[in-house]
């Protein structure tokens with residue numbers, strides 16, 4: 001299957017918080033992309049709560065924009081917080097909207113990498129396991145390794161939200177390199193179906 005030389009990754013964070021560690025981690029990923037790889041961020045804030053009555057051919061504009069951005073991407077990078085040992089509602093809501101209609105939906109065959117940051121010691125391990133489970137049914141192709149679990153996040157970012165921890169920067173770069181290899185190996189042809197929305 002022909003694959004693009006350049007790889008466009010769509011990045012989403014499962015936190016709407018302005019000073020979010022996970023948004024900051026995603027911003028750091030944008031700085032750490034290997035050659036030929038770019039990262040565009042998509043803000044999940046405008047997505048309404050999932051309502052199957054609204055899930056018609058005329059989906060809400062924010063939902064259509066998210067689906068279009070997924071179709072236009074070669075891969076997806078998700079940075080998730082952990083809420084109550086699981087995926088935050090903001091992210092789960094987006095992942096409920098995305099793979100519709102089920103017969104022809106943008107997560108199917110899409111290479112995905114996950115990472116996450118928490119101020120505590122487990123570094124989102126349980127949320128990432130939950131996220132991987134959620135991505136099975138839509139047939140996303142989730143990269144298994146490396147795992148990027150950013151524990152004790154408060155000590156790894158400066159006051160401006162810049163990722164300062166060198167080891168974590170290396171882990172994020174290695175994840176992006178692995179996602180690029182994975183995308184070139186298993187990804188689908190890119191479909192230009194809509195403009196990317198930048199956060």
Ligand SMILES: Cc1cc2nc3c(=O)[nH]c(=O)nc-3n(C[C@H](O)[C@H](O)[C@H](O)COP(=O)(O)O)c2cc1C
Nearest residue numbers: 015017020021022023081082083084085118119120
């Ligand atoms: C409702 C709620 C539940 C949380 N549950 C967990 C948890 O299970 N594990 C964890 O490590 N942190 C938990 N936290 C703390 C979050 O990791 C912390 O708020 C983190 O900063 C959220 O990510 P963000 O910085 O990207 O917004 C929880 C926070 C909230 C608000």
